[in-house]
Amino acid sequence: MSVLLDISHIDMVFPTPKGPFTALSDVSLKIKKGEFVSLIGHSGCGKSTVLNVVAGLYQATNGGVLLNDKEVTEPGPERAVVFQNHSLLPWLTAYQNVELAVDQVFGKNKSKAEKKEWIEHNLQLVHMDHAMYKRPDEISGGMKQRVGIARALAMQPEILLMDEPFGALDALTRAHMQDSLMEIQAELNNTVIMITHDVDEAVLLSDRIVMMTNGPAATVGEILDINLERPRDRLALAEDAEYTHLRSEVLKFLYEKQRKVEPMTQKKATATANESKSEAA
Amino acid sequence: MTATSIVSKLSDNQVLSPKAKDMVNNITRMAVIPLLGILGFLLLWSAAAQNIDTSLGKFPGPAAVWEQFGSLYEEHTTERGKEAAFYERQEKRNAARMEKDPDYVPKIRAYTGKETFLDQIATSLVTVMSGFLVAAAMAIPLGIAVGLSKTLNSAINPIVQIFKPVSPLAWLPLVTMVVSALYVSPDPMVSKSFLNSMITVTLCCLWPMVINTSVGVASIDSDLVNVSRVLRLPAMTHVRKIVLPASIPMIFTGMRLSLGVAWMVLIAAEMLAQNPGLGKFVWDEFQNGSSNSLARIMAAVLVIGFIGFLLDRGMLQLQRYVSWDKSSADR
Numbered sequence: 279m280s281v282l283l284d285i286s287h288i289d290m291v292f293p294t295p296k297g298p299f300t301a302l303s304d305v306s307l308k309i310k311k312g313e314f315v316s317l318i319g320h321s322g323c324g325k326s327t328v329l330n331v332v333a334g335l336y337q338a339t340n341g342g343v344l345l346n347d348k349e350v351t352e353p354g355p356e357r358a359v360v361f362q363n364h365s366l367l368p369w370l371t372a373y374q375n376v377e378l379a380v381d382q383v384f385g386k387n388k389s390k391a392e393k394k395e396w397i398e399h400n401l402q403l404v405h406m407d408h409a410m411y412k413r414p415d416e417i418s419g420g421m422k423q424r425v426g427i428a429r430a431l432a433m434q435p436e437i438l439l440m441d442e443p444f445g446a447l448d449a450l451t452r453a454h455m456q457d458s459l460m461e462i463q464a465e466l467n468n469t470v471i472m473i474t475h476d477v478d479e480a481v482l483l484s485d486r487i488v489m490m491t492n493g494p495a496a497t498v499g500e501i502l503d504i505n506l507e508r509p510r511d512r513l514a515l516a517e518d519a520e521y522t523h524l525r526s527e528v529l530k531f532l533y534e535k536q537r538k539v540e541p542m543t544q545k546k547a548t549a550t551a552n553e554s555k556s557e558a559a
Numbered sequence: 560m561t562a563t564s565i566v567s568k569l570s571d572n573q574v575l576s577p578k579a580k581d582m583v584n585n586i587t588r589m590a591v592i593p594l595l596g597i598l599g600f601l602l603l604w605s606a607a608a609q610n611i612d613t614s615l616g617k618f619p620g621p622a623a624v625w626e627q628f629g630s631l632y633e634e635h636t637t638e639r640g641k642e643a644a645f646y647e648r649q650e651k652r653n654a655a656r657m658e659k660d661p662d663y664v665p666k667i668r669a670y671t672g673k674e675t676f677l678d679q680i681a682t683s684l685v686t687v688m689s690g691f692l693v694a695a696a697m698a699i700p701l702g703i704a705v706g707l708s709k710t711l712n713s714a715i716n717p718i719v720q721i722f723k724p725v726s727p728l729a730w731l732p733l734v735t736m737v738v739s740a741l742y743v744s745p746d747p748m749v750s751k752s753f754l755n756s757m758i759t760v761t762l763c764c765l766w767p768m769v770i771n772t773s774v775g776v777a778s779i780d781s782d783l784v785n786v787s788r789v790l791r792l793p794a795m796t797h798v799r800k801i802v803l804p805a806s807i808p809m810i811f812t813g814m815r816l817s818l819g820v821a822w823m824v825l826i827a828a829e830m831l832a833q834n835p836g837l838g839k840f841v842w843d844e845f846q847n848g849s850s851n852s853l854a855r856i857m858a859a860v861l862v863i864g865f866i867g868f869l870l871d872r873g874m875l876q877l878q879r880y881v882s883w884d885k886s887s888a889d890r
Contacts, residue, residue, distance in 0.1 A: 334788075354791055355789060355790055355791065359789050361785065367786070413883070433790075
């Protein structure tokens with residue numbers, strides 16, 4: 279299969295009051311159509327920065343991102359983002375939140391009835407059709423994230439970018455959401471980049487796991503192919519030798535090769551780097 | 560036996576179900592206690608009033624003020640009666656002249672009796688609301704623009720910060736002169752004094768609304784802005800669908816603040832400039848210096864307070880109706 283997304287030698291340097299901070303250095307990654315890729319690494323290693331560059335929310339200092347051989351320069355609905363904190367508009371119902379995206383993406387190409395059907399279809403996909411007319415503050419965290427996914431899916435993106443989509447959820451809800459995501463993935467076969475810091479989540483969901491080295495100047499450390507049969511079942515896999523092996527590979531990378539030793543001074547440095555990042559956002 | 564002791568006896572009674580007990584407690588908290596507070600205030604007031612002798616007689620107690628409410632209303636009805644009689648006479652006179660001389664063009668003159676207390680209330684309310692609405696129409700768009708653009712914020716902020724602490728009363732002489740220089744029309748739609756008061760109100764409403772709106776807009780969750788960027792919402796849609804709803808709670812905070820200040824400033828401006836309204840009523844009564852004057856002023860004070868309270872409640876209700884964020888409206 280051909281390469282859909284080409285992240286080509288990107289560097290990301292944030293200016294800070296203490297001088298430039300290099301968050302990413304020479305990150306390269308090619309992603310094929312229909313592939314599910316996870317980015318994993320310790321917090322502060324720049325996973326989210328990679329995602330934001332692909333989304334077009336940040337501009338890489340050097341290098342660039344090609345989607346279908348066209349350079350990415352600004353955000354757009356063909357690279358839909360599922361944000362960590364759902365980012366639903368709190369004054370709109372679940373339906374209206376998806377509608378905002380559908381109106382914007384399909385404005386003139388779909389009739390009113392078609393749009394309605396498409397919104398409802400996407401909410402059904404994430405099992406939220408029973409709470410379509412509820413507002414975000416009336417539904418649980420997991421449900422909000424479902425609506426966030428429905429909104430992203432409704433844009434019919436070329437690639438779906440998920441920034442720790444289940445990071446803010448409790449373990450049980452998270453497992454539930456992962457199963458839902460696999461279900462949707464089996465049906466739609468989207469191209470996905472997902473940021474995570476959960477090893478099990480990465481192995482369970484991905485076709486490939488991209489492990490990132492620690493920042494500053496983080497880059498791609500190792501790439502692990504996950505060739506487990508689909509559909510995958512978390513209970514069966516729990517005792518599968520291949521699964522256990524892959525899981526331990528990731529753990530080894532994170533806790534042996536990229537062990538995070540943080541003297542106090544370095545901690546401060548990353549903290550300021552994070553601040554400057556949020557300012558840049 | 561006082562009301563509370565009866566109520567507490569009632570709620571102690573085991574016959575009452577917990578739900579009924581809750582209700583009794585609620586009634587006590589919502590109605591009985593506030594009433595007791597008011598009663599206590601009235602007692603203190605009348606006790607204190609009897610001990611204050613002014614050159615216009617004793618300071619008015621609650622009873623004297625209550626009496627003046629009655630007579631103010633009576634004066635109003637008498638004045639309306641006179642007005643109706645005046646127009647009736649005028650009509651009859653014109654009709655009679657028309658009979659004699661069919662070519663006669665009847666002259667209709669407006670009644671020029673003095674404004675009653677109720678007229679002054681209406682004038683003040685109309686003035687404060689017009690000044691407020693004019694200010695909102697300017698301040699909210701400006702605040703949104705300032706909140707969205709850091710450059711514009713840097714340009715405007717110093718000006719706002721300088722003008723914000725200025726009492727609008729300091730503007731009053733300037734406003735008066737500018738209005739009388741520029742607002743010259745043979746057939747004026749509104750009187751100059753109305754315009755003076757209104758512009759003064761507008762000037763004092765402007766700054767809190769600009770500041771609160773811009774802060775509200777600038778502090779929108781960056782994730783929501785990113786959603787808008789990913790969707791590539793056009794600028795106007797972005798403002799309409801994201802910025803405006805997100806900053807509605809802050810916009811309302813600014814509006815409530817400025818309406819409260821505006822009402823206070825208006826009364827002072829009316830006193831100072833002798834523009835029609837409640838402020839002028841107070842000043843006229845003070846100058847009048849009859850034995851009833853202090854009681855009438857006190858009546859005006861109570862009315863001013865009550866209207867100020869109603870204005871704030873009105874804004875709160877409007878906020879509840881408009882805003883998605885019900886919790887911020889309860890503050």
